[in-house]
C-alpha cells in the first residue's frame with residue numbers, strides 16, 4: 001500500500017490538500033490520484049487468469065504486425081501478458097508515476113492519448129506504415145479522454161496510420177437514464193481499513209465521477225476521479241467519420257456475442273475500405289459542433 005506518501009493523507013482539519021486540489025481535467029490526473037494503489041486495487045492478481053489469457057488470444061489474432069500500442073498502459077496489467085506472448089508492446093500513458101510502475105520490457109511513452117506523438121508524422125503527409133500496429137484501449141480507459149475533440153483526434157490518428165483499434169468499455173446504455181448518486185464499500189484490499197466509494201453517474205451528460213475514500217488508522221485519503229462517458233453508438237458514429245468501422249463487437253474477450261443489455265463491450269474498429277474519412281489527417285480535423 002502506498003497511501004502513506006506525503007500529501008495524500010487528510011490534514012488535521014479533515015482535508016487532503018494534495019488530491020483535493022487536483023485538476024481532474026488534466027490527462028495525468030488519474031495517475032496522480034491512483035498510481036500508489038493501482039496495482040493493489042486493480043492489478044493483474046485481481047483479474048482472473050483466464051480473463052487475461054483470453055485478452056491475449058483476442059489481441060494476438062488481431063495483430064498481424066506483432067506490435068501493440070496500448071493507450072493508457074498504466075502499470076502494465078495488460079501489456080505484460082501481451083509482451084510475454086511475444087508481442088512488442090508500446091505503452092502510452094499521460095502519467096509519469098503510472099508509467100514508472102510499468103516494467104521496462106514495455107516500450108514506455110509519456111503522452112496524452114488524445115495527442116499521440118505519431119500525429120506529427122501523419123500531418124507531414126508521410127506514408128502510413130505498411131504494417132500498422134494494433135491499438136488497444138483497456139477497460140474504460142477511453143473514458144479518460146476528456147472531450148469529444150480529443151476523442152476525434154485519437155480516432156483520426158488511428159485512421160491516419162490505417163490501424164486497428166480494440167476498445168473495452170462499459171455499455172453506458174445500461175446506466176440509469178437519470179443522474180444518480182450512490183455509495184458503496186469497495187472490494188479493495190486496503191490493509192486494516194476500508195475503501196468507501198461515492199459515485200455520481202450522469203449518463204445523459206456523459207459524466208461519471210466520484211471519489212474513493214480510503215480509511216485506515218493512518219488517516220483518510222480521498223481519491224477523486226472523473227470520466228467522460230462514450231456510448232458505442234457515439235463511438236461508431238465518430239469512428240465512421242474518420243474512416244473507421246466497428247467490424248466486431250463482443251461482451252467478453254472470449255468473443256461471446258454482445259447484446260444491448262450487456263454491461264460492457266469489446267469493439268474492434270478497422271479502416272473501412274469503402275469509407276471516405278471526414279479527415280484522413282488528425283491535424284486537419286475540424287470538430288463537429290453537433291455532439292459537444
Ligand SMILES: C[S@@+](CC[C@H](N)C(=O)[O-])C[C@H]1O[C@@H](n2cnc3c(N)ncnc32)[C@H](O)[C@@H]1O
Pocket residue numbers: 027028030031042071072073074075076077078092093094095098111112113114138139140141144145146
Ligand atoms: C484505469 S487505468 C488502466 C491501466 C491499464 N490499461 C490496465 O488495464 O490496468 C487508466 C490509465 O490511463 C492513463 N490515462 C488517463 N488519461 C490518459 C490520457 N489522456 N492519455 C494517456 N493516458 C491516460 C492513466 O494514467 C492510467 O494509467
